[in-house]
Amino acid sequence: MSSSYTEFAHIYDELMNDIPYDAYIELLDLASAGVSGKKVLDIGCGTGLLSAMLAKRGAYVTGVDLSCDMLEVAAHRAGSLGLAIQFKEQPMQQLDVEGKFDAAVISIDSLNYVISQKDVEETFNRVYQALVKDGVLLFDVHSLYKMDEIFLEGPFVYDNGGIAYIWETSPGDHEHSVYSELAFFMRQENGSFIRFDEVHMQRSFSIPDYVRMIEEAGFHIERIFADWEDEPPTEESERIFFQVRK
Template sequence: MSYEQFAYLYDELMKDAPYDEWVRFVKERLAKYDVSGGRLLDLACGTGELSIRFADEGFQVTGIDLSSDMLAVAQAKAEKKGVRIPFFEQNMLDLDGQGQFDVIGIFCDSLNYLQTEEEVKETFSSVFQHVNHDGLFIFDVHSTFKISHGFIDQTFALNDERLSYIWNSFSGEHEHSVEHDLSFFVLDEQSGKYDRYDEFHYQRTYPVELYSNWLHDAGFELLEVCADFEPKSPESHSERIFFVARKK
């Protein structure tokens, strides 16, 4: 997948995302499970929107992402706000050199961009090595319901003066996977013409039971599985599943 142009459109496309809900969720779980310390690792941090919000809440934040373009946007935003956050271009499967953290998060369904079961397992193992004893690992993923009923064979569109897109989603090669085919049309204000950019994104999720088993195999104690930012067990129609695990 390519993020080169997408990185510079991402914040505009995600302007209505419930970022404050992610911050609230993390703060509530840290209090609930009596986790002290404020070192937070934001994996797949993207353009740093959550990283900056966590820093504003007093966390010592480190951000990691695979996309240098996303990180360039994140760094510029942090500098503009006067927030000091170290950002690193690195794969979440291998966090060598990153030290230890009190909480590690993979938010905004970013884990679903990993393409194989082995990559998810490697990520869990990598996180386990870098979270402190009794520290928390928190992540959210699309539910199998969301992939099957919310994305596959759906078309989404936006017709705006400066930015428009057509977004088609198709069934992926594997069960509970989806391919997103996106075309963006961005106004060039100097020429008055629209530039077209095409993106392809692949996401894959798994049943709750598999994530739970993989966390256990990596050495974590699974504390909580809930849905859609609420302290309730996932239901058949839940869309976003949250996992809270502790290193023991």
């Protein structure tokens, strides 16, 4: 994954329009017996969409992301909405926050950008240390079916008139990983387009591997479900959710 999202950060929100963030809020609200008044870690917060929604619900939010450009957009969003959200620039496997939190969320496959299994394990360890006793962690990852089959059906194209991209994919260097090259085209006021390119790498692990890593960190698993539904994963599920507790 590129370390800078300078251009990408400004169109990220539009590209994420189809993500049901409201459903994520409801999932976290249910898992933590309400978010109002709770201290919540939004890990891999990006441009702060979910952070802002949580803060509007009365949560005390700290957003963490490795991209200073994403965080700049997130801080501007929070300021324009009058929301007191703290943002910290750090990789999730180096999570270092003050105090203890009631809940943590790693949403929209952000964890899949952590490639090394050791770093995934360290992420779980650090989140565990950041939570209060009985604190909840909610996260989702791409299924192996999505990584190994769906993503490799590319290239994929998108065009809404103002933003277009060509997304080419190939197997990554690690098992169940995908290397992506994206060429973005942004329409300017004069009708011309500017282009910028992004390179991304994502990796996923099997459900049993995640279970082992979660339990080794000290969490106990409350439920595993798929594709925004309260149903167990199947062979063709695409997004796997984990709700775990300290």
